[in-house]
Amino acid sequence: MSAKPRLSHHAADHILSMTGIGLDGRAVTIMVTGGYEKDGEHRYIGWKAGSLDETSETIYSLRGGKLVFSGGMVQGSWERYNNAGEGDAFSYRQWHYRRLTAAEILEDFGLAPIMNEVAIRKMDELDAAHATARARVLQSLSGEASAPQDVLLRWIIENGTNPNTVFAPKWAADAFSTFEGMESLLHYFNYALEDDGDVSFVACATSEPKIIFLDHREDGFRDAFMRLVGEGRDPWVVDIFEPIGVLPDVATYISAYEEHQKKQALMFECPCRPV
Structure with a gap:
């Protein structure tokens, strides 16, 4: 019994x-x-x-x-x-x-x-949504999920990468401030990869490569890209983001980003030796 x-x-x-x-x-x-x-x-x-x-x-x-x-x-x-x-x-x-x-x-x-019953139910729904989002993000971080968007999210978090240096649209970078935001980004990224193709991994002139949720095959892509990366920046800075090519996938993007960071680190190393 x-x-x-x-x-x-x-x-x-x-x-x-x-x-x-x-x-x-x-x-x-x-x-x-x-x-x-x-x-x-x-x-x-x-x-x-x-x-x-x-x-x-x-x-x-x-x-x-x-x-x-x-x-x-x-x-x-x-x-x-x-x-x-x-x-x-x-x-x-x-x-x-x-x-x-x-x-x-x-x-x-x-x-x-004091909350009425409607408000209490809403709070319960938000708690449930938070728990679901947290579980989805942990699935990515644990390696249980290995789709391209999961690989990218795990790489960003585990390496302490600033998402503002990865994504051209600010809302995508801001998504990393909450579990719900990251879960939404995972879904959005999956849809862009699998369905409408509205995601591009852009190699830039002198900056790190960027991820933008636009199809690079569309007319006007270059101007739309430059507008997004130029938001909130001085005009003279924007030239470093001039697109020079498109990377094929997440794995290639990560390699290109890390290679750029290594070159940046070498540039700032002091060539002088202590006497």
Whole structure:
């Protein structure tokens, strides 16, 4: 017989989690799922982290910034509570209650800004997107993915290469500031390589080679390239980027870039020897 699953912060829907005091007086982590108001006092309902999933939710009160065990919910009141919407009144026997909203509970615990359910769902979506993007980037860095775009990203990061010296469009270089940006760039690069051909590896007159998301076979490519590399630069500097050829692939681009860097390093080495 397999062991029963135990609740964790990620295994049950909850509004917030915080330290509480259990029935035995020990500190426990409580995942607050809701609450109610009775005679002007707020009580909170939640699971104790590590409890078996069949365990009934428990009632807590807030004292000294901690949740303190106050009792359990009987079946009748639990059904009335569950049938009430957030903010709605409900009753059990002679007692009258009002179910708390998630916003009220967050406010009680001093969590600001208070988000409504739509905003909370959006935050969850962003968290999920971040996790997905991070996993995709790590796939590239680990070597599990070996497509040209993965090789390029791994080379840039592992060598500490400044992406501004690699890409002509600034937005591509800026993508390296976030996991989501790098994931988007990987998809964009793949599409350009496999589908529309709108990526070129350009050898330049005296600068390092550049990657630009334009097809070098299109009319006006040279002028479009020079406009992109010239953004934010003094006019006299732009001449160093004059295109002199197109490299066939990522591997050749990396070799050309590294060769350029070696030549630059030699130029700046002092030819003098100490006396």
